[in-house]
Amino acid sequence: MVVVVRVLLRVLLLTAAVYACLVGIAALMAPGSSEPQTVDTASAGSTLYATSTKYLMFMQPALRMPGRRVIVLGASNADIELRPQVLGETVKCATIDNLSIGNENITELDETARIALQNRRYAHASSDVYVLGVWFGLFGDSKARWNGPTRENNESDIDLEFQRYGTYKKGGDFYESRFGVAYEPLLNGLVSPFPLIEKVSRETTKRLRDFFFIRPDSRTDAEREAAVVSDADRSAAVTYWQRQLGSPDRLSPAQFDLLAKTITMLSRGGNKVIVVDLPVPNWWDAALPMNREYKDRLAAMERSFADDGAVKFVNLDRFNNSENFSDEVHAKPSIAKQIGQSVAKVINAETCDLTRQTHLLEGHH
Amino acid sequence: MSQQEKLQQIFRDVFDDPSIELEPSMTADDIAEWDSLSHVRLMLEVSKAFGVRFSASEVSSLTNVGDLEALIAAKGGA
Amino acid sequence: MNFVSLHFLVFTLATVLAYQATRSVTVRQWVLLIASAYFISTYMLDFKSALPLAVFLGLGYLLVAAMGATPSRAYVAAAVCLMIGSFLYLKQFFFLTAVGLPFIYSTVGLSYVLFRIISLIVDLANRDIEKKPGPGAYLAYTCGFTTFLSGPVQTWPSFKGEYEKQPVPITEGEVLHAMSRIATGYFKLAIVAAVFDYLFQNFTVQFTGAAGPVSWPKLVALYTVSAAAYTGYLYYNFSGYMDIVIGIGGLLQFKLPENFNKPFSAKSFLEFWQRWHMTMSQWFKTYLFTPIMLAAMRRLPDPRHSAAIGLSAFFITFLVMGIWHGSTVVFVVYGVLMAFGACANKLWQLAMPRALGKPGYKSLQKRLVYIQLCKGLTFAFFTLALTCLWTPEIGQLFGLTGRLGVSGLVLSIAALTLVFAAVNLVFDRVGAIAPGRLAAVGARYRDTLAVSRCAGVILAVIFVSAILNKAPEFVYKAF
Numbered sequence: 001m002v003v004v005v006r007v008l009l010r011v012l013l014l015t016a017a018v019y020a021c022l023v024g025i026a027a028l029m030a031p032g033s034s035e036p037q038t039v040d041t042a043s044a045g046s047t048l049y050a051t052s053t054k055y056l057m058f059m060q061p062a063l064r065m066p067g068r069r070v071i072v073l074g075a076s077n078a079d080i081e082l083r084p085q086v087l088g089e090t091v092k093c094a095t096i097d098n099l100s101i102g103n104e105n106i107t108e109l110d111e112t113a114r115i116a117l118q119n120r121r122y123a124h125a126s127s128d129v130y131v132l133g134v135w136f137g138l139f140g141d142s143k144a145r146w147n148g149p150t151r152e153n154n155e156s157d158i159d160l161e162f163q164r165y166g167t168y169k170k171g172g173d174f175y176e177s178r179f180g181v182a183y184e185p186l187l188n189g190l191v192s193p194f195p196l197i198e199k200v201s202r203e204t205t206k207r208l209r210d211f212f213f214i215r216p217d218s219r220t221d222a223e224r225e226a227a228v229v230s231d232a233d234r235s236a237a238v239t240y241w242q243r244q245l246g247s248p249d250r251l252s253p254a255q256f257d258l259l260a261k262t263i264t265m266l267s268r269g270g271n272k273v274i275v276v277d278l279p280v281p282n283w284w285d286a287a288l289p290m291n292r293e294y295k296d297r298l299a300a301m302e303r304s305f306a307d308d309g310a311v312k313f314v315n316l317d318r319f320n321n322s323e324n325f326s327d328e329v330h331a332k333p334s335i336a337k338q339i340g341q342s343v344a345k346v347i348n349a350e351t352c353d354l355t356r357q358t359h360l361l362e363g364h365h
Numbered sequence: 366m367s368q369q370e371k372l373q374q375i376f377r378d379v380f381d382d383p384s385i386e387l388e389p390s391m392t393a394d395d396i397a398e399w400d401s402l403s404h405v406r407l408m409l410e411v412s413k414a415f416g417v418r419f420s421a422s423e424v425s426s427l428t429n430v431g432d433l434e435a436l437i438a439a440k441g442g443a
Numbered sequence: 444m445n446f447v448s449l450h451f452l453v454f455t456l457a458t459v460l461a462y463q464a465t466r467s468v469t470v471r472q473w474v475l476l477i478a479s480a481y482f483i484s485t486y487m488l489d490f491k492s493a494l495p496l497a498v499f500l501g502l503g504y505l506l507v508a509a510m511g512a513t514p515s516r517a518y519v520a521a522a523v524c525l526m527i528g529s530f531l532y533l534k535q536f537f538f539l540t541a542v543g544l545p546f547i548y549s550t551v552g553l554s555y556v557l558f559r560i561i562s563l564i565v566d567l568a569n570r571d572i573e574k575k576p577g578p579g580a581y582l583a584y585t586c587g588f589t590t591f592l593s594g595p596v597q598t599w600p601s602f603k604g605e606y607e608k609q610p611v612p613i614t615e616g617e618v619l620h621a622m623s624r625i626a627t628g629y630f631k632l633a634i635v636a637a638v639f640d641y642l643f644q645n646f647t648v649q650f651t652g653a654a655g656p657v658s659w660p661k662l663v664a665l666y667t668v669s670a671a672a673y674t675g676y677l678y679y680n681f682s683g684y685m686d687i688v689i690g691i692g693g694l695l696q697f698k699l700p701e702n703f704n705k706p707f708s709a710k711s712f713l714e715f716w717q718r719w720h721m722t723m724s725q726w727f728k729t730y731l732f733t734p735i736m737l738a739a740m741r742r743l744p745d746p747r748h749s750a751a752i753g754l755s756a757f758f759i760t761f762l763v764m765g766i767w768h769g770s771t772v773v774f775v776v777y778g779v780l781m782a783f784g785a786c787a788n789k790l791w792q793l794a795m796p797r798a799l800g801k802p803g804y805k806s807l808q809k810r811l812v813y814i815q816l817c818k819g820l821t822f823a824f825f826t827l828a829l830t831c832l833w834t835p836e837i838g839q840l841f842g843l844t845g846r847l848g849v850s851g852l853v854l855s856i857a858a859l860t861l862v863f864a865a866v867n868l869v870f871d872r873v874g875a876i877a878p879g880r881l882a883a884v885g886a887r888y889r890d891t892l893a894v895s896r897c898a899g900v901i902l903a904v905i906f907v908s909a910i911l912n913k914a915p916e917f918v919y920k921a922f
Contacts, residue, residue, distance in 0.1 A: 001463040004694065007618045007894075008456070014898040022902075164909060197906040397805060400792070401713075401728070402753035405736040406746065420569035421737065422598075425729035 019193060026192035030058075037062040039097040042079050048192075050199045052101050053161040056115065057168075058188055058195070063119035068094040070129045070347055071116050073109050076102035077278050077329050078133025086340030093352035094129065101157065103244075106255040107142045108156040109134075110262045114174035115158075117266065122181070126270040129351050131343065132263070135278045136294035137241060137329060139255040144246020165191040221333045224326035229281070237328035238287050249289050256297050260304065267310040272350055274312050275302075276343055279319040280329055314346050368415075368437065372430075375414055379407045389431030411437065444485040446687060447633045447908060454482065458588075459694045466610045475583055475606075475695075482588035483552070492548040495533050499553065502529060503560035504581050510567055519568040523561055530557045536770040552591045554767065558726050559585045563599055565730060572599055580606060589688045589695075593681070595702040596722040605697045613696055619893040621693030626900040628686030631679040633904040637911050639676035643669055647833075651843075662846060667855045673833050674826045678706070681720070707867070710808075710817045712788040712824060713757075723764075732760040750793055757785040768832065773840050777831035784824050811868075819864030823856045 029048045039062050044055035063069075070091055072082045084096035099112045113130065120128055146154040155163070162168045167187040168175040177184035219227070242248050267273045277298055284291040302313040316339060324335040331339055366374075373387045380398045393399040399407075408424045411417075411433070417440040427433050444451050458478040462471055487493040506522040534550050535543050563584075566572045576584060576599070584602050646669040650657045657665065682703045692699040700722050709715035716724045735756040743752065765778025796804045807813050834840040844852065 001460050003613055003615050003618050004459060004463055007615060007622060010894050011622065011897040011901070014894055015901045018898060018902060194906060194909050198910045201910060397801075401732070402736070402749055402789075405733060405740060406749055409737065409740050409744070420566075420571050421733040422566055422569060422571045422729055424733050424737065425725065 022193035022196060023189060026196040027189060029196065030192060037065045038084065038095050039063060039099060040084055041098055041100055042083075048199055049195050050202050051161075053157045054195055054198075056099060056101070056112070056158070057161050060115065060119050061185070063097065063116060064122040066123045066125075068127055068129075068351075069120065069125065070094045070096045070131060070351065071120075072096070072098045072100060072131045072133065073112050073116070074100045074131075074133030074276075074278070075104050075109075075135075075138060076100065077135060077331070078131075078276075080333075081278060081331055081336045081339040082131060082133050082276070082343055083336070083340050086337055087344045087347060090341065090344035090348045091352060092348075100133070104138065104156070105140050105142060105145045106134075106138050106258050106262070107146075108158055109138060110258055111156060111158045111174055113262050113266055118173040118176070127272075129272045129274060129347060130266045131274045131276060131347060132259075133276045133278045134259070134298070135280050135329065136251060136284075136290045137244065137280075139251040139259075139290075139294060140245035141247075141252035141254065145244065165194060167191055219326070224330070225332050225334060227326040227332070229322065229325065229327060234283060234287060234328065241288070241290075241328070245290065251290050251293050251297070253297075256301065260301055263301075263305065263311055267308065270310075272310050272312070274314060274343075274347060274350060276314045277316060279316045279324070279331070279339070281322040281325045282320045283322050284328070312346070312350060314343060316342065368434065371414060372411065372434065372437070375407070375410050379403060379410055387430050389429065389434065391430040392428060415440075417441070444482060446684065447629070447904065450485075454478070455691055455694075459691070462695050463613060468607065468609065471610065472579060472583060472606065475587060476579060479583065479586050479588040479591065483586060483591060486549050486551045488547060488549070491546055495544065495548045495550075496553065496556070499526075499529055499533065499556065500582070500585060502526070503556070503563075503585070504578065507560070507563050507567065507575055507581070510564070510575070514568050519564060522564050526557060526560055526564070530554070534770045552586070552593075555590065555592075555594050555596060556585050558594075558596045558723070559599075561730060562596075562726065566599060576603075589692050589697070589699060593684065594720075594722050595685065595688075595700045596726050597700055601698075601700065610696070613694075615890075617693065617696070619890055621690045622897050623893045624686050624690030624693060626690075626897040628683045628688075628690060629904050630900045631683030631686060633683075634900075634907045636676050636679035636683055637907055639672050639679060641911060643672040643676055643833075646672060651839075659846075659848075659851065663851045663854050666843070666847060666851070667858050670826045670830060670855070671859060674822070674829055677829065677832070678703075707822055707863075708818065709821050710814055711792070712784045712821050713792075715821050715825060716785075727760050727764050731763060732756050735759060750789075754786050754789055757789055758782045761785040769835075771835065772837045773831050773835060776837070776840065777828060780828040780831070784828065815864035815868050816860065818867055819860035819862075820856075822863045823859035826859055827852065827856060 026048065031047055039056065039059050041052035041055055044050060044052045047055060049055035049058050070087065072078055072084070072087075074082070079098065079100035079102065082098070082100075084098050087096045097116075099116060101108060101112060104112070109132065116130070142154045142156070146156050146159075150160065162175040167178055167184075167190075169178050177187060179187065245251065263273050263275065275298075277295075280291060298313070305311040305313070319331065319335060319339055324331055326332050330336075369387065373385065376385045376387060376396075377383050380396055380403065382396070382398070385396065393404065405424065408419055408427075412419055415437050417437060419436070423436060427436065444454065458474065461478075462474045465471060465474070483496075484493070503526060506525065510518065510522070530553060533544075533548075533553060563572070563576070563581075567575060580603070583606060584597075584599060587602075590597060646665055650662050650665045650669075685702045689699045689701070702721050702723075704718040704721060706715055706719035709718050736752060739752040739756065740749070759782075761781040761784070762778040765781040766774050768774050768777060795807070798804075799807060830843070831840060834843055847855070
């Protein structure tokens with residue numbers, strides 16, 4: 001028995017030593033505290049964390065920095081149409097964070113909102129602005145959206161990420177660090193070799209995966225600007241979204257209820273919520289009844305928040321000309337910039353101008 | 366005729382090869398025609414010649430000529 | 444209990460330490476029994492779900508215990524039929540689904556328990572076993588945790604020798620060798636097989652289920668690489684599991700038989716089955732193929748009937764072996780394919796000496812191109828037949844083969860044959876150059892390499908499991 005234990009200890013010691021080296025390497029490669037502490041999930045691919053969900057989980061401490069924030073939530077169209085750089089050209093009184101996660105539904109948007117709220121509490125924040133970029137594709141039932149062998153309880157991508165390393169447990173608004181926020185950097189540091197190895201494996205196999213497997217669109221900006229959506233593309237998009245939404249012709253009412261609850265949750269405590277109805281190509285109206293259903297339900301929701309000064313709805317249908325889009329949902333780069341600039345003006349009016357007015361009234365210049 | 370000579374003759378008849386010279390370490394790899402079909406035929410001929418009966422387990426588990434010679438001797442084969 | 448889990452590792456460590464802590468044979472036997480009982484309990488939902496297994500074991504023991512010194516053929520036949528019938532009923536083969544038990548129960552390991560019970564009955568009847576096992580030894584033999592899920596199928600004499608041998612102190616070399624074997628197993632199971640599974644899932648999703656229409660050439664290409672990926676997944680998953688259990692056996696100083704011997708170096712389908720899942724092949728050879736052959740050859744002793752008898756015996760044996768893999772109709776197709784492969788191979792082996800003469804056929808068998816093509820065709824046929832294992836419904840199988848058509852399947856087999864032959868040729872060349880030099884280095888740093896390999900595998904397994912977001916499961920426990 002002693003022999004077995006002795007050999008096992010040698011193995012475990014060597015394992016621990018190699019793992020410690022990997023922790024050191026990962027620590028060197030992680031975004032450091034000297035770097036700008038904003039969160040932009042679009043930059044995940046160029047960091048150690050590779051995916052937007054992993055990036056969001058590890059970059060939570062950046063959300064705890066003091067100062068006013070504009071936090072963008074939504075899916076991939078919010079990601080490209082509400083770019084922090086574009087919003088920041090107009091909005092000067094707050095830092096812009098982008099927490100968009102591609103292919104999400106309202107359930108996952110709500111989870112992202114909870115992550116933001118929970119972390120902003122550490123900064124004692126009270127006047128943040130949450131910008132929710134929505135479209136009908138977010139309103140698919142979670143049973144249809146999040147299913148598969150690893151999702152027995154319809155766990156979203158964010159759920160899986162928080163459960164992956166065992167460093168978080170369910171609690172607080174969503175998930176909290178297993179041994180409390182004081183130990184969070186230590187725990188995340190200890191598991192940092194995992195994203196390091198995943199990043200290395202992703203980079204080394206990227207070309208092979210792109211060639212052999214189905215992968216998301218990776219066109220250049222110039223290609224997107226020049227894209228023309230054919231009838232075959234539209235037909236494929238209809239089939240795809242019917243599958244994603246889990247229904248041939250209707251959206252999930254539960255997801256609308258959840259959006260209303262998310263808006264209410266975010267708008268408490270002095271925060272503001274701007275719900276941006278992001279445009280989609282107008283051919284959707286003839287292709288599926290879902291866009292019409294979405295518009296009707298969103299209009300009803302807007303009416304229900306009419307008396308709430310902390311909530312504003314923004315309609316961008318003027319951009320819904322089919323030629324403005326590089327596919328069935330994403331605006332071309334030039335249009336995306338215009339959309340971002342339009343929304344930035346609204347954010348600025350709701351946020352910074354009011355602040356300036358308050359300062360003037362209180363005698364500040 | 367000794368047991369080994371008798372066995373060798375059976376091998377030569379079953380595999381139709383008069384040049385076969387048995388060694389205790391000889392296996393199926395050493396004789397091209399020695400496959401699972403001819404192995405059972407071989408065991409039946411050995412069984413008849415030596416007046417012994419082999420179980421399926423014994424037939425399957427033999428790996429070389431030496432094992433076969435030992436098995437025949439253990440069963441009192443004559 | 445998932446093999447790639449902390450639970451299993453802690454369980455194994457506790458069992459090994461408890462086993463090695465004593466020099467008493469009896470205490471060691473009790474440790475094995477208790478560990479096995481606990482291991483099996485992790486596969487049971489509740490007490491009720493374990494009842495069918497308990498009754499199955501009890502029935503087997505009664506039949507063994509009730510056997511006289513010289514049991515009649517009728518008794519042996521009835522006993523074997525009763526066990527097989529019970530097995531078919533509990534596994535709910537497709538023709539019995541209407542008369543199942545009214546509760547959920549586990550059939551994990553049942554196939555291998557059946558193998559062991561039948562071999563006990565038959566070997567006792569043939570006096571290949573002198574003394575009947577006691578209840579403790581019987582349970583340890585049929586349900587030992589190292590071999591319960593999927594073998595290897597160990598004969599009773601071999602098991603008894605290990606079960607009753609006097610303990611000797613384990614050496615550091617033995618521990619390192621066993622741990623290295625376990626590390627190799629985890630590398631194969633949790634990394635190589637997991638990667639093949641990842642490839643398989645990502646390829647098959649492009650032409651099955653919800654995927655849109657795919658052009659025929661693309662379908663053939665995707666099917667071919669998917670099938671090859673599945674074969675890689677199955678081999679590394681199963682052989683990795685075998686390395687783990689044999690390594691654990693090593694830590695317990697309990698020698699278990701090998702189950703794989705470089706199966707893809709086989710030059711024929713029949714040789715393949717002497718290298719793949721060897722203990723199961725040996726079992727079917729001993730208890731099905733050889734009795735059929737002996738009975739038929741005794742009735743028809745003329746050597747001219749040998750070929751026909753052999754082909755029939757091969758057909759029946761491989762058909763049963765194929766059907767054993769699963770309880771649905773698609774496994775009948777698998778069995779037919781296995782039987783066809785075996786018979787076609789045997790016919791080729793019978794026909795070629797006649798066509799080319801014995802010296803001509805021997806000369807052909809030594810040609811490098813012929814050897815590699817044979818290996819390639821063996822791999823290709825086995826790979827295509829395995830389609831039955833990953834299309835579990837007969838409708839799906841026929842749908843897929845319908846879309847591929849005969850020409851698609853022929854193209855697929857040809858591509859697999861040629862690519863495998865080419866890759867194998869390269870590997871054979873590299874393999875001939877490298878081992879000598881590597882072996883010299885390896886011998887000098889054997890212990891350090893063993894420790895490093897174990898540490899490397901631990902890290903690799905936890906990283907890959909996290910990246911693929913699932914702990915790999917052992918696939919053959921479903922059979």
